[in-house]
Amino acid sequence: MHILHVVGARPNFMKAAPVLAALAKAGVRQTLVHTGQHYDANMSEVFFQQLEIPAPDLNLGVGSGSHACQTAEIMARLEPVAADCKPDLVLVYGDVNSTMAAALVCSKLQVRVGHVEAGLRSYDRTMPEEINRLVTDQLSDLLFTPSADADENLQREGINPGKIHLVGNVMIDTLVRLLPRCAEHGEVNASRPYALVTLHRPSNVDNGPWLRALLRALAELSREMEVVFPVHPRTRQRITDLGLQTLFNSHLRLLDPRPYLDFLALQRRAAMVITDSGGIQEETTFLGVPCLTLRENTERPVTVKLGTNVLIGRDIPRLNAEIRRILAGETRKTSPIPLWDGHAAERISECLLGRCQTRPQGRKVPA
Numbered sequence: 044m045h046i047l048h049v050v051g052a053r054p055n056f057m058k059a060a061p062v063l064a065a066l067a068k069a070g071v072r073q074t075l076v077h078t079g080q081h082y083d084a085n086m087s088e089v090f091f092q093q094l095e096i097p098a099p100d101l102n103l104g105v106g107s108g109s110h111a112c113q114t115a116e117i118m119a120r121l122e123p124v125a126a127d128c129k130p131d132l133v134l135v136y137g138d139v140n141s142t143m144a145a146a147l148v149c150s151k152l153q154v155r156v157g158h159v160e161a162g163l164r165s166y167d168r169t170m171p172e173e174i175n176r177l178v179t180d181q182l183s184d185l186l187f188t189p190s191a192d193a194d195e196n197l198q199r200e201g202i203n204p205g206k207i208h209l210v211g212n213v214m215i216d217t218l219v220r221l222l223p224r225c226a227e228h229g230e231v232n233a234s235r236p237y238a239l240v241t242l243h244r245p246s247n248v249d250n251g252p253w254l255r256a257l258l259r260a261l262a263e264l265s266r267e268m269e270v271v272f273p274v275h276p277r278t279r280q281r282i283t284d285l286g287l288q289t290l291f292n293s294h295l296r297l298l299d300p301r302p303y304l305d306f307l308a309l310q311r312r313a314a315m316v317i318t319d320s321g322g323i324q325e326e327t328t329f330l331g332v333p334c335l336t337l338r339e340n341t342e343r344p345v346t347v348k349l350g351t352n353v354l355i356g357r358d359i360p361r362l363n364a365e366i367r368r369i370l371a372g373e374t375r376k377t378s379p380i381p382l383w384d385g386h387a388a389e390r391i392s393e394c395l396l397g398r399c400q401t402r403p404q405g406r407k408v409p410a
């Protein structure tokens with residue numbers, strides 16, 4: 044069997060790493076293509092190093108562009124590569140433009156498509172990622188889901204249940220593997236509480252008045268505790284364009300994007316995380332760190348239902364109220380999420396090798 048993996052953006056790398064490792068252990072022939080959607084060393088290269096991902100066999104070097112241009116460029120550059128390497132299956136990860144572009148190219152070449160992190164739905168089609176999820180799942184032959192709600196979403200959309208495999212969360216595989224190694228990567232004074240912030244979604248950073256209001260609320264919080272803000276390149280650009288740098292000081296610190304282990308160390312010790320990321324909602328839930336999500340909805344409802352995640356929406360008074368609640372030590376009751384156990388990639392490997400033990404809703408196949 045020959046498997047082609049296509050990755051492109053930062054959140055793909057921690058999902059692909061454990062799958063590549065599990066398939067390598069099983070002796071499967073693999074080809075890794077990086078689309079080049081993320082190209083800065085601190086958004087890509089350092090993740091390959093820390094996650095111990097083999098160097099890509101090919102980098103398509105597509106870079107930035109509008110959604111249509113970026114997607115089209117990935118498709119045009121990937122098509123001859125996939126046609127030439129003739130894999131038995133392509134694995135695509137998550138919901139970024141590279142994911143959907145690769146699914147489109149490979150399904151038209153009649154290469155079977157496996158989607159890792161299938162079935163997540165925010166039911167918000169203003170998010171480009173939601174469009175990518177819908178298209179990718181419709182085109183996929185194998186849908187590897189992280190949680191039971193994803194299976195339900197897919198079945199509601201008429202996907203054949205026989206294609207759906209509830210395997211758990213591959214991002215948590217990487218976290219479980221590397222958590223012991225992040226101890227030496229602390230970079231803030233762990234004895235003082237701090238809040239960790241990330242923001243990059245268009246809904247937050249492309250709206251000037253809202254971004255200004257949000258940063259003012261963070262400046263307010265920084266009077267009580269240090270606020271650490273590793274900033275995505277698009278967010279840094281908006282802050283500069285809007286002249287908002289003046290809000291930052293030694294208690295509200297703007298950092299470059301952090302490498303994986305450094306960011307994990309920051310998350311683990313944070314008093315709270317304030318974010319609009321998808322994956323961070325999952326990581327904080329696993330780590331038991333309170334997470335305030337600056338979005339109206341989430342494609343990861345299990346983190347709200349069972350985990351530490353609270354949806355804040357576009358509501359500064361609510362953000363402040365939730366911050367107060369955390370500062371007062373009021374904790375939410377949480378439960379572990381089934382199959383977020385560090386072994387999701389092994390279950391994917393077993394499925395691909397024809398020894399599948401999973402069925403929709405996680406029922407074991409009777410022996």
Ligand code: UD1
Pocket residue numbers: 052053054080081082083084086087107108113138139140141171172243275276277320321
């Ligand atoms: C992408 C994903 C998003 C994911 C995020 C994580 C899509 C539709 N979105 O959003 O789901 O949560 O990655 O980071 O695929 N840029 C750089 N250097 C880089 C990469 C990007 O400077 O290495 C800047 C460029 O100005 C670019 C902008 O960031 O135009 C946006 O990059 P892009 O890959 O289009 O989307 P993200 O916002 O990163």
